[in-house]
Amino acid sequence: MKESVIEEKTGKRLQQMTMTALMTAVICILAPLSIPIGPVPISFTALAIYLSLYLLGWKLGTVSCLIYILLGAVGLPVFSGFSGGIGKLLGPTGGYIIGFLPMAVLAGAVMERYHNRFIQFSAMTAGMALCYVFGTIWFCIVMKTTVAAALSACVFPFIPGDMIKIMIALTGGPILKKRLQQAGILEK
Numbered sequence: 124m125k126e127s128v129i130e131e132k133t134g135k136r137l138q139q140m141t142m143t144a145l146m147t148a149v150i151c152i153l154a155p156l157s158i159p160i161g162p163v164p165i166s167f168t169a170l171a172i173y174l175s176l177y178l179l180g181w182k183l184g185t186v187s188c189l190i191y192i193l194l195g196a197v198g199l200p201v202f203s204g205f206s207g208g209i210g211k212l213l214g215p216t217g218g219y220i221i222g223f224l225p226m227a228v229l230a231g232a233v234m235e236r237y238h239n240r241f242i243q244f245s246a247m248t249a250g251m252a253l254c255y256v257f258g259t260i261w262f263c264i265v266m267k268t269t270v271a272a273a274l275s276a277c278v279f280p281f282i283p284g285d286m287i288k289i290m291i292a293l294t295g296g297p298i299l300k301k302r303l304q305q306a307g308i309l310e311k
Contacts, residue, residue, distance in 0.1 A: 147187040155203060161280070162262070165284050169254070173230065173288070174296050177300050192223065216258065231250075232246075234246050
Protein backbone atom coordinates (compact mmCIF):
# COMPACT_ATOMS: atom_id res chain seq x y z
CA MET A 124 0.00 0.00 0.00
CA LYS A 125 2.73 2.45 1.01
CA GLU A 126 4.77 1.64 -2.07
CA SER A 127 1.90 2.46 -4.43
CA VAL A 128 1.36 5.83 -2.71
CA ILE A 129 5.08 6.59 -2.98
CA GLU A 130 5.14 5.53 -6.62
CA GLU A 131 2.09 7.69 -7.34
CA LYS A 132 3.68 10.74 -5.67
CA THR A 133 6.97 10.10 -7.45
CA GLY A 134 5.17 9.76 -10.79
CA LYS A 135 3.25 12.98 -10.22
CA ARG A 136 6.41 14.84 -9.24
CA LEU A 137 8.26 13.49 -12.26
CA GLN A 138 5.42 14.59 -14.51
CA GLN A 139 5.49 18.10 -12.98
CA MET A 140 9.26 18.35 -13.45
CA THR A 141 9.01 17.14 -17.03
CA MET A 142 6.24 19.59 -17.90
CA THR A 143 8.12 22.45 -16.20
CA ALA A 144 11.23 21.60 -18.22
CA LEU A 145 9.17 21.32 -21.39
CA MET A 146 7.52 24.71 -20.87
CA THR A 147 10.90 26.23 -20.04
CA ALA A 148 12.10 24.89 -23.38
CA VAL A 149 9.06 26.39 -25.13
CA ILE A 150 9.82 29.78 -23.58
CA CYS A 151 13.49 29.44 -24.57
CA ILE A 152 12.50 28.59 -28.15
CA LEU A 153 9.88 31.33 -28.60
CA ALA A 154 11.57 34.16 -26.68
CA PRO A 155 14.55 34.68 -29.03
CA LEU A 156 12.21 35.03 -32.00
CA SER A 157 11.80 38.77 -32.16
CA ILE A 158 11.04 41.65 -34.44
CA PRO A 159 13.46 44.55 -33.83
CA ILE A 160 11.53 47.82 -33.92
CA GLY A 161 13.67 49.99 -31.64
CA PRO A 162 15.39 49.67 -28.29
CA VAL A 163 12.93 46.97 -27.19
CA PRO A 164 12.07 44.24 -29.73
CA ILE A 165 8.72 42.52 -30.11
CA SER A 166 9.12 38.99 -28.78
CA PHE A 167 6.92 36.00 -28.03
CA THR A 168 8.16 35.62 -24.45
CA ALA A 169 4.98 36.83 -22.76
CA LEU A 170 2.82 34.52 -24.88
CA ALA A 171 4.98 31.51 -23.97
CA ILE A 172 4.88 32.46 -20.28
CA TYR A 173 1.10 32.86 -20.31
CA LEU A 174 0.72 29.45 -21.94
CA SER A 175 2.98 27.91 -19.31
CA LEU A 176 0.79 29.47 -16.61
CA TYR A 177 -2.30 27.88 -18.16
CA LEU A 178 -0.67 24.47 -18.37
CA LEU A 179 1.35 24.38 -15.16
CA GLY A 180 -0.41 26.76 -12.79
CA TRP A 181 1.19 29.82 -11.27
CA LYS A 182 3.87 28.13 -9.17
CA LEU A 183 5.39 25.84 -11.78
CA GLY A 184 4.72 28.38 -14.55
CA THR A 185 6.71 30.94 -12.57
CA VAL A 186 9.45 28.37 -11.99
CA SER A 187 9.70 27.79 -15.75
CA CYS A 188 9.96 31.57 -16.24
CA LEU A 189 12.69 31.80 -13.59
CA ILE A 190 14.66 28.95 -15.16
CA TYR A 191 14.39 30.70 -18.54
CA ILE A 192 15.83 33.90 -17.03
CA LEU A 193 18.62 32.00 -15.27
CA LEU A 194 19.53 30.15 -18.48
CA GLY A 195 19.74 33.47 -20.28
CA ALA A 196 21.74 35.05 -17.45
CA VAL A 197 24.44 32.38 -17.71
CA GLY A 198 24.82 33.11 -21.41
CA LEU A 199 22.49 30.81 -23.33
CA PRO A 200 21.04 32.75 -26.29
CA VAL A 201 17.42 32.58 -25.11
CA PHE A 202 16.63 36.28 -24.86
CA SER A 203 15.24 38.30 -27.76
CA GLY A 204 17.41 38.31 -30.84
CA PHE A 205 19.20 35.14 -29.66
CA SER A 206 21.12 37.05 -27.00
CA GLY A 207 22.06 36.04 -23.50
CA GLY A 208 24.33 36.86 -20.61
CA ILE A 209 24.21 39.00 -17.51
CA GLY A 210 25.00 42.01 -19.68
CA LYS A 211 21.59 41.67 -21.31
CA LEU A 212 19.91 41.75 -17.90
CA LEU A 213 21.94 44.81 -16.92
CA GLY A 214 21.29 46.50 -20.27
CA PRO A 215 18.35 48.74 -21.22
CA THR A 216 15.86 45.89 -21.71
CA GLY A 217 16.88 43.87 -18.65
CA GLY A 218 14.05 45.26 -16.53
CA TYR A 219 11.49 43.88 -18.95
CA ILE A 220 13.07 40.43 -18.73
CA ILE A 221 13.09 40.56 -14.91
CA GLY A 222 9.54 41.95 -15.06
CA PHE A 223 8.34 38.64 -16.49
CA LEU A 224 8.65 37.11 -13.00
CA PRO A 225 6.18 39.38 -11.18
CA MET A 226 4.00 39.23 -14.31
CA ALA A 227 3.89 35.44 -14.02
CA VAL A 228 3.14 35.50 -10.29
CA LEU A 229 0.34 38.06 -10.54
CA ALA A 230 -1.31 36.78 -13.71
CA GLY A 231 -0.81 33.13 -12.84
CA ALA A 232 -2.22 33.34 -9.32
CA VAL A 233 -5.38 35.03 -10.58
CA MET A 234 -5.71 32.79 -13.67
CA GLU A 235 -5.43 29.67 -11.54
CA ARG A 236 -8.06 30.82 -9.08
CA TYR A 237 -10.60 32.38 -11.45
CA HIS A 238 -11.67 30.70 -14.65
CA ASN A 239 -13.74 33.62 -15.90
CA ARG A 240 -12.24 34.83 -19.19
CA PHE A 241 -12.69 38.53 -18.37
CA ILE A 242 -10.94 38.13 -15.02
CA GLN A 243 -8.13 36.16 -16.67
CA PHE A 244 -7.80 38.81 -19.38
CA SER A 245 -7.63 41.48 -16.69
CA ALA A 246 -5.01 39.50 -14.77
CA MET A 247 -2.81 39.06 -17.83
CA THR A 248 -3.19 42.74 -18.67
CA ALA A 249 -2.27 43.74 -15.11
CA GLY A 250 0.68 41.34 -15.23
CA MET A 251 1.87 42.92 -18.47
CA ALA A 252 1.49 46.37 -16.94
CA LEU A 253 3.63 45.23 -13.99
CA CYS A 254 6.27 44.00 -16.44
CA TYR A 255 6.13 47.39 -18.16
CA VAL A 256 6.70 49.13 -14.81
CA PHE A 257 9.81 47.06 -14.03
CA GLY A 258 11.15 47.50 -17.54
CA THR A 259 10.43 51.19 -17.84
CA ILE A 260 12.02 52.06 -14.50
CA TRP A 261 15.15 50.09 -15.42
CA PHE A 262 15.23 51.57 -18.94
CA CYS A 263 15.08 55.09 -17.47
CA ILE A 264 17.94 54.34 -15.09
CA VAL A 265 20.21 52.71 -17.68
CA MET A 266 19.46 55.11 -20.52
CA LYS A 267 19.20 58.20 -18.29
CA THR A 268 15.97 59.22 -19.94
CA THR A 269 12.57 60.48 -18.84
CA VAL A 270 9.61 58.27 -18.13
CA ALA A 271 7.73 59.88 -21.01
CA ALA A 272 10.53 59.07 -23.45
CA ALA A 273 10.78 55.50 -22.15
CA LEU A 274 7.02 54.97 -22.42
CA SER A 275 7.06 56.31 -25.99
CA ALA A 276 9.90 54.01 -27.03
CA CYS A 277 9.29 50.92 -24.91
CA VAL A 278 5.64 50.63 -23.93
CA PHE A 279 3.12 52.40 -26.17
CA PRO A 280 4.26 50.72 -29.42
CA PHE A 281 3.94 47.29 -27.78
CA ILE A 282 0.48 47.52 -26.26
CA PRO A 283 -1.45 46.37 -29.37
CA GLY A 284 0.85 43.38 -29.93
CA ASP A 285 0.76 42.42 -26.26
CA MET A 286 -3.03 42.54 -26.30
CA ILE A 287 -2.99 40.17 -29.29
CA LYS A 288 -0.64 37.81 -27.40
CA ILE A 289 -2.98 37.90 -24.40
CA MET A 290 -5.96 37.09 -26.62
CA ILE A 291 -4.06 34.18 -28.20
CA ALA A 292 -3.16 32.82 -24.76
CA LEU A 293 -6.69 33.39 -23.47
CA THR A 294 -8.14 31.46 -26.40
CA GLY A 295 -5.46 28.83 -26.97
CA GLY A 296 -4.36 28.16 -23.40
CA PRO A 297 -7.55 26.45 -22.19
CA ILE A 298 -7.87 24.46 -25.43
CA LEU A 299 -4.27 23.28 -25.22
CA LYS A 300 -4.68 22.38 -21.55
CA LYS A 301 -7.86 20.38 -22.25
CA ARG A 302 -6.22 18.48 -25.12
CA LEU A 303 -3.15 17.63 -23.02
CA GLN A 304 -5.41 16.46 -20.19
CA GLN A 305 -7.41 14.29 -22.57
CA ALA A 306 -4.15 12.78 -23.82
CA GLY A 307 -3.10 11.99 -20.25
CA ILE A 308 -0.09 14.31 -20.43
CA LEU A 309 -1.47 16.76 -17.84
CA GLU A 310 -3.46 16.00 -14.71
CA LYS A 311 -7.07 17.07 -14.67
